[in-house]
Amino acid sequence: MCGEWNTLVEEVDRPLPAATADSAVPVALSEVPAAGSVPLTTEIPELDRVLGGGLVPGSVTLVGGEPGIGKSTLLLQVLAEMARAGRRCLLVSAEESPAQVRRRAERLGALIPGVWLVGETSLVGIQAAIAEVAPDVVVVDSIQTVWDGEIDSSPGSVGQVRGCAQILVALAKSGGPAIVLVGHVTKEGALAGPRVLEHMVDTVLSFEGDRHHALRLLRAVKHRFGPTGELGLFEMTGDGLTGVDDPAGLFLADRRSSVPGSVVFPAMEGYRPLLVEIQALVVPTNMPSPRRSVSGYDSGRLALLLAVLDQRVGISLADQEVYVSVVGGVRIADPGADLAVCMALASARTYRPIADDLVALGEVGLGGEVRQIAHTPRRLAEAARLGFTKAAAPPSSPKSDGISVRSVATLGEALERSLGPETSSPKLRVVGSTGH
Numbered sequence: 327m328c329g330e331w332n333t334l335v336e337e338v339d340r341p342l343p344a345a346t347a348d349s350a351v352p353v354a355l356s357e358v359p360a361a362g363s364v365p366l367t368t369e370i371p372e373l374d375r376v377l378g379g380g381l382v383p384g385s386v387t388l389v390g391g392e393p394g395i396g397k398s399t400l401l402l403q404v405l406a407e408m409a410r411a412g413r414r415c416l417l418v419s420a421e422e423s424p425a426q427v428r429r430r431a432e433r434l435g436a437l438i439p440g441v442w443l444v445g446e447t448s449l450v451g452i453q454a455a456i457a458e459v460a461p462d463v464v465v466v467d468s469i470q471t472v473w474d475g476e477i478d479s480s481p482g483s484v485g486q487v488r489g490c491a492q493i494l495v496a497l498a499k500s501g502g503p504a505i506v507l508v509g510h511v512t513k514e515g516a517l518a519g520p521r522v523l524e525h526m527v528d529t530v531l532s533f534e535g536d537r538h539h540a541l542r543l544l545r546a547v548k549h550r551f552g553p554t555g556e557l558g559l560f561e562m563t564g565d566g567l568t569g570v571d572d573p574a575g576l577f578l579a580d581r582r583s584s585v586p587g588s589v590v591f592p593a594m595e596g597y598r599p600l601l602v603e604i605q606a607l608v609v610p611t612n613m614p615s616p617r618r619s620v621s622g623y624d625s626g627r628l629a630l631l632l633a634v635l636d637q638r639v640g641i642s643l644a645d646q647e648v649y650v651s652v653v654g655g656v657r658i659a660d661p662g663a664d665l666a667v668c669m670a671l672a673s674a675r676t677y678r679p680i681a682d683d684l685v686a687l688g689e690v691g692l693g694g695e696v697r698q699i700a701h702t703p704r705r706l707a708e709a710a711r712l713g714f715t716k717a718a719a720p721p722s723s724p725k726s727d728g729i730s731v732r733s734v735a736t737l738g739e740a741l742e743r744s745l746g747p748e749t750s751s752p753k754l755r756v757v758g759s760t761g762h
């Protein structure tokens with residue numbers, strides 16, 4: 327504002343900067359040559375599925391995951407398979423000693439001559455190794471332990487990790503190999519320290535799972551070369567990770583029939599339908615604030631559904647401990663699971679089992695209404711394929727071949743139509759006691 331201090335800015339006519347010899351020259355977009363880089367298949371179908379074909383030469387991929395989830399295992403297997411297919415592969419082990427890596431390779435059957443190994447944490451050493459081996463693909467395990475003497479901060483710090491990653495990204499972009507960086511993820515799911523890495527790389531993959539279960543899920547969080555919806559499924563075995571083509575058996579294999587509190591939900595993981603069993607257990611208690619425990623499910627969402635059950639259907643669990651578990655180590659954040667969770671809770675509370683061949687899907691509103699969810703036709707088709715014959719679903723759901731859709735407008739209606747006759751509370755039969 328005029329008349330006030332410090333409001334007058336002197337404007338100087340700056341001359342346009344002259345282009346130097348190495349400045350980039352603008353070109354018409356249509357004249358830019360089409361990128362000739364075809365993705366290199368990783369020879370691991372579940373990974374290729376997530377990457378939309380494979381690793382693009384000159385690209386940088388960040389693989390994040392919690393400690394011990396199997397990142398090093400997966401990437402060693404990738405390198406071994408790619409080496410078998412004739413690619414030159416370099417593993418930079420910045421965390422484990424070469425002897426440790428060798429032991430893992432022996433166990434996985436990955437002792438392949440085409441895989442080069444360097445135990446190195448300094449960036450200069452890594453650059454030298456890349457120059458010497460001239461690989462098609464490099465895995466750096468992990469980026470968090472790499473340091474550069476030129477960068478003025480301590481190893482492991484955000485500055486170091488970002489600086490080193492930047493140099494590796496530049497190296498890949500200048501006609502270098504496809505680089506895969508391993509990054510650790512904290513319990514909350516963020517890349518430990520440098521979230522910044524996610525912006526710098528072309529692809530961010532997240533390797534997830536419950537360490538106590540064999541199932542591992544691989545998904546793309548960010549992908550500059552294709553869609554991010556695909557999901558890769560692996561099973562962790564003593565011989566390493568094996569791809570799971572058809573996950574159906576994995577989730578429902580050990581399901582018991584006619585148990586109150588069990589409902590199957592056709593979940594979607596990316597573009598892939600996955601049928602998972604949701605279990606609820608309720609136990610009477612005198613505690614003033616009874617326990618609510620979830621596994622693979624959100625506790626806030628459970629609290630909301632308990633309130634809806636109480637207020638809209640009259641099923642109160644205020645004097646009960648409540649346990650909800652998604653079987654198989656899967657984590658469900660899809661509101662489409664609401665109906666299945668509510669039905670499992672009501673079934674557990676009333677001892678009235680729900681038919682084994684029924685799936686439930688739908689979001690439950692605060693008014694107790696059941697709402698439409700995304701991808702209903704694909705979910706129903708997968709349920710039908712696996713032998714389910716009935717689906718409790720919102721009224722707007724389309725018809726589907728091979729499965730009869732019971733449209734339920736409210737949670738109350740869903741329970742009325744789906745809860746079977748009451749079974750007695752099972753008592754443990756002590757060995758040696760008489761009767762059955």
Ligand SMILES: Nc1ncnc2c1ncn2[C@@H]1O[C@H](COP(=O)(O)OP(=O)(O)OP(=O)(O)O)[C@@H](O)[C@H]1O
Binds near residue numbers: 392396398
């Ligand atoms: N001998 C073995 N037999 C079966 N499974 C094993 C064996 N050794 C390790 N594993 C499995 O491999 C997992 C560790 O895998 P890996 O070292 O690839 O994980 P990571 O994600 O690289 O871990 P970190 O973050 O510590 O580097 C273990 O949690 C275990 O499930």
Ligand SMILES: [Mg+2]
Binds near residue numbers: 397398
């Ligand atoms: Mg590791």
